[in-house]
Amino acid sequence: DTAVSQTPKYLVTQMGNDKSIKCEQNLGHDTMYWYKQDSKKFLKIMFSYNNKELIINETVPNRFSPKSPDKAHLNLHINSLELGDSAVYFCASSQDGLEGWNTEAFFGQGTRLTVV
Amino acid sequence: GNSVTQMEGPVTLSEEAFLTINCTYTATGYPSLFWYVQYPGEGLQLLLKATKADDKGSNKGFEATYRKETTSFHLEKGSVQVSDSAVYFCALSSGQDYSGAGSYQLTFGKGTKLSVIP
Numbered sequence: 725d726t727a728v729s730q731t732p733k734y735l736v737t738q739m740g741n742d743k744s745i746k747c748e749q750n751l752g753h754d755t756m757y758w759y760k761q762d763s764k765k766f767l768k769i770m771f772s773y774n775n776k777e778l779i780i781n782e783t784v785p786n787r788f789s790p791k792s793p794d795k796a797h798l799n800l801h802i803n804s805l806e807l808g809d810s811a812v813y814f815c816a817s818s819q820d821g822l823e824g825w826n827t828e829a830f831f832g833q834g835t836r837l838t839v840v
Numbered sequence: 841g842n843s844v845t846q847m848e849g850p851v852t853l854s855e856e857a858f859l860t861i862n863c864t865y866t867a868t869g870y871p872s873l874f875w876y877v878q879y880p881g882e883g884l885q886l887l888l889k890a891t892k893a894d895d896k897g898s899n900k901g902f903e904a905t906y907r908k909e910t911t912s913f914h915l916e917k918g919s920v921q922v923s924d925s926a927v928y929f930c931a932l933s934s935g936q937d938y939s940g941a942g943s944y945q946l947t948f949g950k951g952t953k954l955s956v957i958p
Contacts, residue, residue: 769945
């Protein structure tokens with residue numbers, strides 16, 4: 725069973741379009757995340773979210789919005805796509821708790837977004 | 841704020857060579873430290889972790905020791921294989937990052953690409 729799954733794996737789209745990437749985790753975790761990995765492999769947190777609060781990295785444009793229909797899903801919606809949005813986007817999840825910082829995050833396989 | 845600095849790659853080694861990838865960190869409080877590995881075309885997987893000073897994390901022949909005095913968590917392997925070719929990320933997570941939402945965000949280094957040649 726895939727712990728964290730995201731779809732699609734590849735997404736090619738034109739500038740200006742709106743697209744969504746879906747993410748589901750079957751680990752029962754409380755917190756989910758979206759990361760962006762650029763062409764140099766640098767990973768940057770975009771959002772972290774649980775049923776209590778959404779934490780947004782202030783450098784993320786407001787064209788990006790996470791949507792969570794339930795605890796097991798955190799989808800990423802992107803409006804008005806730009807060339808610079810081309811990257812690999814990773815969803816991840818981890819368990820909440822008093823010592824949650826000791827626990828690992830589980831990552832999906834990534835969605836390679838190419839904006840043309 | 842928290843930060844992680846790891847040696848820049850790429851690193852190219854022959855099979856059975858010794859590997860060291862340096863990682864140092866800056867953090868408030870007492871962070872947990874992680875090494876993640878990303879094989880080509882895949883997502884990140886946890887390789888090993890250490891949650892307190894002097895702990896040694898180990899997995900698949902890789903080791904790293906949490907050194908609070910030098911704020912380091914260097915990754916080592918005695919004899920690398922071609923199958924170890926991947927990008928390695930050092931990361932930390934700190935309880936001081938707690939925002940009331942359980943969002944212990946991982947702070948990653950920039951990654952080190954390792955290529956092992958036969």
